[in-house]
Amino acid sequence: MKYFNTIVDWNMLNSNEQKNILLRPIIKSNSFIKKKVKEIIKNIQISGEKALREYTILFEKCHINEFEVPKEKILSSSLYVNQSLKNAISIAKKNITSFHKAQILPPVDIETQVGVRCQQIYLPLSSIGIYIPSGIAPLFSTVLMLSIPAKIAGCKEIILCSPPPISNTILYAANICGVDKIFQIGGAQAIAALAFGTKNIPKVDKIFGPGNAYVTEAKLQVSSFFNGPQIDMLAGPSELLIISDETSNADFIASDLLSQAEHSVSSQVILLTPSIELAKKVVISINNQLKNLSKSDDILTALNNSVIILTKDLSECIKISNTYAPEHLIIQTKEPRLILKEISNASSIFLGPWSPESAGDYASGTNHVLPTYGKSVSSSALGLCDFKKRVLIQELTSQGFMDLSNTLETLSEAEKLEAHKNAVKIRVDFLKENI
Template sequence: MEIIRYPSEEQWASLIKRPALDVTDLFDTVRTVLDEVRKEGDVAVKRYGEKFDQVALSDLLVSADELDEAESLISPALKQAIRTAKSNIETFHAMQQFEGEKIETSPGVVCWQKAVAIEKVGLYVPGGTAPLFSTVLMLAVPARIAGCKEIVLCSPPNKEGKIHPAILFAAKEAGVSMVCKVGGIQAIAAMAYGTQSIPKVYKIFGPGNQYVTAAKQWVSLKEVAIDMPAGPSEVEVIADETADPAFIASDFLSQAEHGADSQALLLTTAESLIDPVVEEIHKQLNRLPRKAITEKALAHCRIILLKDREELIRFTNAYAPEHLIIQTADYRELADRIENAGSVFLGPYTPESAGDYASGTNHTLPTNGYARAYSGVNLDSFIKKITFQEISHAGILGLGETIRIMAENEELEAHRHAVTLRMKK
């Protein structure tokens, strides 16, 4: 872990860089798998499942019996936790529903919008180093609230050909239409192109490793929409001398344990905070079962001492963190000045873990600085808005000349004529 004291603004550009892999290096491998799945369908999906997941499957779809069995394989406490989290996620996302109103922009010219669900969506849920059943809830619950007719979920099976029972239970609870035992590039290909078993979808959501990320980017060029560009997970903590070093360390480590390429930053103006935080990080690290992965991530984590509050704000907006935790005495005032962040966690008792699981906000968020331009997944991610307009006879007479002049000056005579005919009528 690197400690940087009072960096000049010229150094900031290098300090906000992530330890992200350039996925363009993987495109040759990705294109091969995509092309074979597009041409061969289920045959290629099964072949690559055997190659990458070491499992030979006769059927790619999870059966109703397997869904029922999954419910009996997880504890009552976990089932209740999943249901509680689902309820909070439903509550938060349901309040985002769009209510369009008709507006008369000119006399006789009425315009409005209607929100329509994306008919078919695909959800990718990793199952490698950790079974991310929480991601099932974060994606499937808003998809169902939005009204998506077909919700297809792909997740890699284990060597026995099974998907983790918590993923299956969450999928059933959240209203997923179909669960497929497919992971990696071949899962993205199956959802993008469609196979004999897996339908083609119109938009793909969900995190994944660098191969999944590269595959999503490639198919998004002309085949299907995706939720957002993705990269390794990250957190930034802003803290002052009032913050609890143990809390900061726990937030650092909860981010670092996601993967070896995850990143955590601490920004502070309090020199006295640095040593206690470092001490707490080492103390808590030794208790973690994923210590080896977490240690690798800590190698590119940083503690940065800045001069004043203004630098904290400007550096944060330049970094544009996926997750931002503010543990300062004036955290609400600081939060008001944050312009670039995926999700913000305020005060000492709001860990990132709450948003990851159960507070209700979505944990599928823009990484790698994309928070400058992208929102996290929300209800709007699963809908499209169609505009409507209706112009009366009086309306076209009032607005027509404006349209005619603009069309004439763009040298589009057919446009002008379409209005002229109606005005004469």
């Protein structure tokens, strides 16, 4: 059996080598995928559910008469989910609900000057689409992560699409989270159906959820249409970076690296540590734990994208981490919160030895839909605000308007916007004549 043994000394690398070692795996988005997705979207727009049926036969090898899953089947899914899993889902739902309810923002309502009232309110998106891939396992956890904040935000309609046959676990999770309609459609064709609607599938305002290269490309393309929906984000392969010191538990670190490498062959995991002794222990532990994992071959492929980096100290670890801007960051050091103060770029952070990345994936309460590929430099984890829109309101009294009118006329005149100035002057003249 092959094994992992990639340890490099950061300070023995030149600047180009340091840059290259932090490169992500290349996202496959070739011209064939772009062309095929464009063709699928066009066919769905023209032929609707006829095209959906053809693609479902072609890609899913399924003959579907009715795409919508009947209510009876959704309700009966509960019979096929064992009680221990139901209990676990219930705990995860409670924690995710608590954390996202805490994100509710109060409206802003102030007078910027006497008689000039400005407000900011938050309104829910009317309808959203959730895409849940099937792949090697039904991602029912993503159903929780997307539908729970959508319900808290007050979205009026939540539509879920997933490739057939949809697992009972996904149906059960969707039902207890208040998903309105479930359709057994997968791939780029599902994204197109959500984006533009068909006879029976509603058009949505925004599409959420992960997927393969075709799904990701479809999200990108439909969001570029004039009347297309918004999308949550374009997520790349999963990634994890760990900062550790000599006090860290090598077995814990190895298990976290392996758990994230398990996501896909394109995943990437990195350990940063100033301790060569710890690095060697982690290598041994990785290879020992690999023997007991059924996906060891796929994990080893992901580990080809991965590395353990030796640094001169923890400060250098922090600098490298901020440059990499990881999706997941675990800080397993003697005083992790001291390190936290110096972190500027990461999507989701896990502190201490008892906070595995698995907790965030499932049930701590935080959202597991996160920006990847270094996007945490400017983007945030999915949250309640992604299911709402900000609306600004202003209301001026006659006196408040008069007090501000000279400023408005001066500024609009300076920008040579005559009609803007005129909209102010007409009101000023009216008030002078009538009051």
